[in-house]
Amino acid sequence: MSIELDAPDGIGEVRPGADLAAMIATALELRDGDVVVVTSKVVSKAEGRLTDGTRDDALPGETVRVVARRGPVTIVENRLGLVMAAAGIDNSNVAPGTVALLPADPDGSARAIRALLRESTGRNVAVVISDTSGRAWRLGQTDIAIGVAGLAPLEPFAGRVDAYGNPLAVTEPAVADEIAAAAELAGGKLAGRPLVRVRGLDDRVLPPGEDGPGARSVVRPREQDLFSLGAREAVVAAVAGDDPGAFGPPATAHEVGAALARCGLHVGPTDSGLVVDTAHPAAVTRAALVARAHGWVIEPGSPTSRLSIPVAANEEP
Incomplete structure (x- = not known):
């Protein structure tokens, strides 16, 4: 099996109101079964999710509850159900004095982009909207999927057996997150490549008209979260x-x-x-x-x- 990542250069600055589907169709040659990964930053820019001020200024409006606070770092559950530092508000790759909020409805944005790509190119592709997130028990960050359309974000292994005949009960690869993380290797945080085509996952792309449950379905319910508070x-x-x-x-x-x-x-x-x-x-x-x-x-x-x-x-x- 091989997976191919293609992250084109020359995308340029994305302005509010930009047609992301047209931008993707121009930048990437698409085939049925491709997965298009788009960074949340360009989706936020296209949707006008920019605001003047600092992250601290914008944080109260994006916070559902504070999970933990240590010095300047505040981990919160945001209105998307995601637990992230500063609610995912970002001041990188935006004009000084401006911050970018996460898309208002990343799953909805992914579905809209997928539908427009199907209409304009005739291709059946999946769309993943990615964002950078830290991990509770490890240093560093990796990209995760915050919006998904045309792809099952999880692959439950419960009920299967491994090569030794051992039953699997809890194994459930986070497929959409894995795709987002792989795409970040090609796109890069500072390279100006916000679009990545992932090829080789045709069997995971859902038929036209089937968008799947979206990334919101991956958010762990609070009552199942062993670390819902600091x-x-x-x-x-x-x-x-x-x-x-x-x-x-x-x-x-x-x-x-x-x-x-x-x-x-x-x-x-x-x-x-x-x-x-x-x-x-x-x-x-x-x-x-x-x-x-x-x-x-x-x-x-x-x-x-x-x-x-x-x-x-x-x-x-």
């Missing part, structure tokens, strides 16, 4: 009594008991949950915070308090 922010959320959904589904009695014991509390089991020694007034507060962070509730008593999972949390959805 370490400091999680402490504040527990103390403030924020939405317990931030801490995920209720933990097991064993997990809660271990956490309470680690905090210096004496815990014992009961038929309906746990009982903790709260004879000391401070122990009630400590136990309540630990319980809240684990999806449990505490019913203070003297000299012990009972902890249990809320009834609503046990109900079938």
